[in-house]
Amino acid sequence: MALSHAALGELGDARPAAGAAELERRAARVRWGLLAPSLVILLFAAIGPLFIVLVYSFLTPGPYGGVVWSPSLEGWFRVLFQRDIFDDSLKFQDAHLSILWRSVKLSFATTMLALVVGFPTAYFIATRPERSRTSWLFLITIPFWTNLLIRTFAIQEVIRNEGLINAALLQLGLIARPLQLMFTDGAILAGMLYVFLPLMVLPLYASMEKLDFRLIEAGYDLYANRFQVLRRVIIPLVKPGIIAGSILVFIPTLGAYVTPRVLGGGKNMMLGNLIELQFGQGRNWPLGSALSMTLLAIVMVALLVYVRFAAKSDTTGHG
Amino acid sequence: MDAPVGTSPAIEVERVSKIFGSGEDEVLALDDVSVAIRKNEFFTLLGPSGCGKTTLLRLIAGFEHPTRGRILLEGSDISPLPPYRRPVNTVFQNYALFPHLTVAGNIAFGLEMLGRPRPEIDQTVQTMLALVKMRELKNRRTSQISGGQQQRVALARALAPRPKVLLLDEPLSALDLKLRKEMQIELKRLQHETGITFVFVTHDQEEALTMSDRIAVMSGGRILQIGSPRDIYDHPAERFVANFIGDTNFLEAEWLGTSNGTGTVRLSSGAVVAASPPAGSTPSGKVTIVVRPEHAELTPDVASAPLRGIVENVVYFGTDTHYHVALPEGREFIVRRQNRRGSAAGFGPGTPAGIVFADAAAQILRD
Numbered sequence: 016m017a018l019s020h021a022a023l024g025e026l027g028d029a030r031p032a033a034g035a036a037e038l039e040r041r042a043a044r045v046r047w048g049l050l051a052p053s054l055v056i057l058l059f060a061a062i063g064p065l066f067i068v069l070v071y072s073f074l075t076p077g078p079y080g081g082v083v084w085s086p087s088l089e090g091w092f093r094v095l096f097q098r099d100i101f102d103d104s105l106k107f108q109d110a111h112l113s114i115l116w117r118s119v120k121l122s123f124a125t126t127m128l129a130l131v132v133g134f135p136t137a138y139f140i141a142t143r144p145e146r147s148r149t150s151w152l153f154l155i156t157i158p159f160w161t162n163l164l165i166r167t168f169a170i171q172e173v174i175r176n177e178g179l180i181n182a183a184l185l186q187l188g189l190i191a192r193p194l195q196l197m198f199t200d201g202a203i204l205a206g207m208l209y210v211f212l213p214l215m216v217l218p219l220y221a222s223m224e225k226l227d228f229r230l231i232e233a234g235y236d237l238y239a240n241r242f243q244v245l246r247r248v249i250i251p252l253v254k255p256g257i258i259a260g261s262i263l264v265f266i267p268t269l270g271a272y273v274t275p276r277v278l279g280g281g282k283n284m285m286l287g288n289l290i291e292l293q294f295g296q297g298r299n300w301p302l303g304s305a306l307s308m309t310l311l312a313i314v315m316v317a318l319l320v321y322v323r324f325a326a327k328s329d330t331t332g333h334g
Numbered sequence: 335m336d337a338p339v340g341t342s343p344a345i346e347v348e349r350v351s352k353i354f355g356s357g358e359d360e361v362l363a364l365d366d367v368s369v370a371i372r373k374n375e376f377f378t379l380l381g382p383s384g385c386g387k388t389t390l391l392r393l394i395a396g397f398e399h400p401t402r403g404r405i406l407l408e409g410s411d412i413s414p415l416p417p418y419r420r421p422v423n424t425v426f427q428n429y430a431l432f433p434h435l436t437v438a439g440n441i442a443f444g445l446e447m448l449g450r451p452r453p454e455i456d457q458t459v460q461t462m463l464a465l466v467k468m469r470e471l472k473n474r475r476t477s478q479i480s481g482g483q484q485q486r487v488a489l490a491r492a493l494a495p496r497p498k499v500l501l502l503d504e505p506l507s508a509l510d511l512k513l514r515k516e517m518q519i520e521l522k523r524l525q526h527e528t529g530i531t532f533v534f535v536t537h538d539q540e541e542a543l544t545m546s547d548r549i550a551v552m553s554g555g556r557i558l559q560i561g562s563p564r565d566i567y568d569h570p571a572e573r574f575v576a577n578f579i580g581d582t583n584f585l586e587a588e589w590l591g592t593s594n595g596t597g598t599v600r601l602s603s604g605a606v607v608a609a610s611p612p613a614g615s616t617p618s619g620k621v622t623i624v625v626r627p628e629h630a631e632l633t634p635d636v637a638s639a640p641l642r643g644i645v646e647n648v649v650y651f652g653t654d655t656h657y658h659v660a661l662p663e664g665r666e667f668i669v670r671r672q673n674r675r676g677s678a679a680g681f682g683p684g685t686p687a688g689i690v691f692a693d694a695a696a697q698i699l700r701d
Contacts (some may be wrong), residue, residue: 124625233430235417237444239496247443251434 030254035038059201065311072304075200080298090301096307111289111306118286121275121311122201122268125207129215129264131255132208137219138249141226152220163210167277170206171197196279206274211267215260258325265321266314286310339547340373343406344531345394345497347371350403352389352555363389365555367405367500371499371533372548376525379536380542381552382578387535389551391501394533396420407498418447423492424501426510429484431476437487438463438472438473444495462490465524480631489524493532499531506541518545529590543567549574567626571612571700576624583625583667585641597698599623602663607642608646622699629695632657632680632687638689643667645681659687 037179055294074082097108140151158166175195181193196202230252234244250257272287279285284292286306295304352364364386371377376556379387390396390497394405396417404413412420423444431440441462445455463469466486471479476487480541485505492500502521506514522545536542542549543563550560551574559571570576573584587599592605599621609623636642645660650673657669667689681687 227350227430229430230432231430232417233424233432234443235397236395236422236424237491238418238447239443240416240418240447243447247447248432302534 021157039198039277047052054296068304068307072301072308074301076299076301078298079180080294080300082300089299090299090305093299093302094305106137114284114286114289115309117200117283120270121207122265122287124204125211125268126215126265127259128204128208129212130261133212133215133260134220134257137216137223140216140220141223142228148224154219155220158209163273164277166298167274168207170202170209171277174202176206197278198283198285200279202278203275203283203285206278207271210271211264212276214263214267218259219253219256222253222259226252254325258322261321262318265317269314269317270310339375339573339628341371342408343370344373344375345369345371345533346406346409347390347394348404350390350393350404350405351398352386352393352398353401355652362555364393364400367557368403369550369553369557369560371531373531374525374529376522376532376534376545376547378536378542378546379552380536380539380549380579382537385552386555387502387537387552389555391503391533394499395501396426404566408530421495421498422501423495423497423499424503425488425492427503427505429488429505431484431487431491431555433476435470436473436475437479440476440487441494442492443491448495450455452459454469458494462494465493465516465527466490467599470471471530476652481509483515485509485517486520491522493524493528493530496528497530499533500664502532502535503532504535506536507538512650514541521545543579551578553578569610569697574697576697576699578613581627581668581670583627583630585623585665585696587621587623587696588696589619589621596694599696599698603661604643605697607691608639608694610694611698612700617698623696624699625691626681627656627668628654629692630667630669630674630689631692632659632671633690634680634687636686636688639690641667641689643687645683645685645687648681648683657681657687659689 018145027102071082073088075085075087075089079085093108094111095108096105098104100104135205136155140148143151144321175181175191176195176197178196180196181204184190185193213214230248231244234248239247242266248325269285271285272289272291275283275285276288286292290306293299293306296305346368346370349586350364350367351362354361354363367390379390381387389398393400394690396412396419396507400413404411406412407420407422408497412422423563432443435443438459441459445458450458459472460469464473464635466489467482468486468490471483476484479487485508488505492675505521506517509517518541521532521534534545543566545548546563548560548562549566550557551566552558553574559566559575566575570579570582574580576584585601587601590598590600591600592611596599596608597611597617598607611617632645634641641659641661643659643661645657646660647656649656649658652673654670654672657671659669661667669689
C-alpha cells in the first residue's frame with residue numbers, strides 16, 4: 016500500500032511537461048513494484064526448482080541416488096513401461112498405472128464428497144446472522160491449527176483395529192472381529208476429506224456470502240420448489256465458489272503424500288508416495304522427476320477440462 | 335381487456351396479526367388487520383416505513399406466515415401454502431432479477447417451473463417482451479440493461495405466469511423522478527391490459543393518489559383508512575391520514591350538530607362553518623377539523639371572514655404560492671393559491687388577511 020500511495024502521489028505531482036508516455040511508464044513501474052515480491056518468490060521457489068526437476072528427468076540415475084550428467088530418456092520411459100530383466104522385452108508398468116488410476120479416482124471422490132458435505136455447511140454459515148458468521152468460519156479453520164501429520168495419526172487412532180470405532184462396535188456386540196479400516200482406500204478417502212474439507216467450505220462460503228437471498232425468494236415466488244431453487248438459482252449463482260473449491264481440493268489430493276502414507280500403508284500408494292519412493296529407496300531420481308512432471312501434466316489437463324466444462328454449462332440462459 | 339373492478343374479492347385478509355421475534359424482542363408488525371381487495375383492482379398499501387405494509391405484502395406472497403388470522407385468495411384459504419403454491423407473483427423492490435439468466439430467461443423462469451410446454455413458454459415470453467417493450471433486449475444479461483429496463487423485465491417476469499394477483503413492493507423507488515412518472519402511467523396501462531389485480535406498496539402519497547383505485551393508509555401495523563384517493567384526500571378520518579397525505583391545516587372546533595344534512599362546527603374565532611363528519615361515527619363536543627391549503631382562500635374582507643390573521647410568509651413554488659398566515663391563537667394556517675401569469679401576489683408579509691373555506695371543505699376527524 017505504502018508503495019502504491021507514494022507512487023500515486025508521484026503521479027499527482029507530475030509536471031505537465033512529463034507527458035502521457037512518462038506517466039504510463041511510471042504506472043507500469045508501480046504495477047511491477049507491487050508484483051515483485053511474489054514474482055521473486057515464485058521464480059526461486061517454484062519455477063526454478065521445477066526447471067531443475069524437468070532437467071533431472073532427462074538424466075541418468077546415480078548409483079546412490081542423485082543424477083549423472085548424461086542425457087537419457089529412460090526416466091520418462093519407465094513412467095509407463097518396464098524392461099524384462101531376462102530378455103529386455105517391454106511391458107506396461109501396471110503398478111504405475113494402477114497407482115495413477117487410484118490417485119485420480121480417490122482425488123475425484125474426495126472432491127465430490129467435499130462438495131456434498133461442504134455445500135450445506137457453507138450455506139449454513141452464510142445464512143447465519145452476520146455477527147456469528149466469523150465464529151463459524153473460525154471453527155472451520157480449527158483443523159489447520161495442528162500439524163497435518165499429528166491429525167493424520169489421530170485419525171489412525173480412531174480407525175485402527177484397536178481404535179475407537181472398532182472398540183465401540185466390539186463393545187456393543189455389533190461385530191465379532193475388528194473391521195479392517197486402516198490401510199484401505201476408504202481410510203485414505205476419509206482422511207483426505209477431513210484434511211481438505213475447509214478448502215472446499217471457504218471458497219463456497221465466499222460466494223454464498225455474496226449471494227442475494229432475495230433471489231431465492233424470487234425463485235420461490237415464481238413457483239420453484241426447494242429443489243428447483245437449489246438447482247436453478249443457488250447452484251448457478253455460487254458456481255465460482257464450486258469451481259474454486261473443487262480445484263483447491265482436487266489438486267492437492269492428487270499429489271497428497273502424508274495421508275495415504277499413514278492411512279493407506281505401503282500397499283495403497285498414491286502418486287505422491289510413488290514419487291517419494293523414487294527419490295528415497297528407489298534411488299531413481301530421473302524416474303521420480305518424470306513422474307512429478309506427469310503429475311503436473313495431469314493437473315493441468317484436468318484443470319483445463321474442468322474450466323472448459325464449467326464455462327460451457329454456464330450458458331444455460333434461454334435465447 | 336379493461337375489465338371493470340369486480341365486486342367479488344380477490345384477496346381477503348381476515349383479522350391477521352404478525353409478530354416477529356419472541357420475548358423481549360417481540361415486535362407486533364401487523365395488529366388485527368382486515369381488508370378485502372377486489373378483483374381487477376389497483377389497490378395500494380400506503381404508509382411510512384415500518385408501518386407493516388411490506389409485511390402484509392409478504393404475507394400475501396407467502397414469504398411470511400400470519401401469527402393469527404387467515405388470508406383468502408378468491409375464497410380459499412392460502413395461509414398455509416408456501417409461496418410456490420400460490421398463484422400470486424411479486425415485483426420486488428430491487429427487482430431481484432436472476433443475474434445468471436438473460437432477459438428472456440428471467441421471463442420464462444416461472445413458466446418453466448410450472449412445467450408449461452416449450453412452445454407455450456416461448457409464445458408467452460414473446461408476448462410479455464412486447465407488452466413491456468423489451469423485444470430488442472431479450473438476449474441481454476440483466477446486468478447489461480438500465481434500471482428502468484430492469485423494472486420492465488421484473489414486471490414481465492411476474493406477469494408471465496398470469497398470476498391472480500400481482501404484488502408490487504415499492505417497485506418505483508429506485509428510479510429517478512422522470513422515469514418514475516413514466517412507469518406510473520406504464521403500470522396503470524399494464525394493469526388495464528392484463529386485467530390482473532395489483533396490490534401496490536408505497537410510501538409515496540403522490541404515487542398512491544395518482545395510480546390507485548383504492549388506498550389503505552397504514553400506520554403502526556394497523557389500517558387506519560381505506561378508500562378511493564379522493565375519499566382519502568378529501569375526507570381523512572384520522573389525524574395521521576390527514577397529515578401523511580398532502581398538507582393540512584388542523585383547527586380546534588366545537589361540534590354544533592347537523593342542519594340541512596351537513597354538519598356545522600364553531601371555530602375558536604366564534605365563526606360557524608360547515609364541516610363533514612367522519613364516515614360511520616357521530617362527533618360530539620370538542621373536535622378537530624382539517625382544511626387543505628387549496629380549499630381555503632384569502633380575502634381582503636377581513637371583518638366578515640371566519641378566520642383572520644396576519645400574513646407571515648409568502649413562499650413561491652412556481653405553480654402556486656403558499657401563504658403562511660398567523661392566527662390570533664398562535665397557530666399557523668397555510669393557504670395555497672394557484673399562480674396565474676401576470677397576477678401579482680395580493681398579500682405581502684405583514685398584511686392582515688381573512689381566510690374563507692370553500693363549501694364542505696372542512697373535514698372533522700374521528701379522534
